[in-house]
Amino acid sequence: MTATEITAFFKQSGEERLALFIATVAQTKSVFGISDDEGWALLGDNDDSDILPLFHDASIAEAFRKAAGFEDHEIEEIEMEELLEWLQELDEDGAMVAICPNTRFEGAILEPAQLMADLIGK
Numbered sequence: 001m002t003a004t005e006i007t008a009f010f011k012q013s014g015e016e017r018l019a020l021f022i023a024t025v026a027q028t029k030s031v032f033g034i035s036d037d038e039g040w041a042l043l044g045d046n047d048d049s050d051i052l053p054l055f056h057d058a059s060i061a062e063a064f065r066k067a068a069g070f071e072d073h074e075i076e077e078i079e080m081e082e083l084l085e086w087l088q089e090l091d092e093d094g095a096m097v098a099i100c101p102n103t104r105f106e107g108a109i110l111e112p113a114q115l116m117a118d119l120i121g122k
Contacts, residue, residue: 014107036070071117090112
């Protein structure tokens with residue numbers, strides 16, 4: 001995606017970004033996360049819950065990585081089978097998933113079980 005396309009994407013509502021994420025991942029069978037040697041980049045909320053940001057496109061993940069200050073992290077692709085296992089574990093741990101958060105950290109926040117159901121239902 002171009003910088004202009006990424007900016008336009010981040011201006012969409014969280015619900016619009018979520019819908020595109022679900023549709024794209026249903027076809028590509030993979031997502032992108034942000035990781036380093038110690039594990040996956042996590043966001044937090046006011047309740048101190050861990051929130052794993054996920055993206056359907058590597059260029060969008062990269063734009064978020066830079067904006068969020070994760071300079072020492074890399075973009076890593078996660079295949080659908082592994083993602084579904086993770087979502088199960090995240091759900092058991094009480095974590096949440098942020099779908100394509102924008103550079104202001106706004107976006108759809110889902111329980112992992114809900115994302116799993118959305119992805120399996122496609």
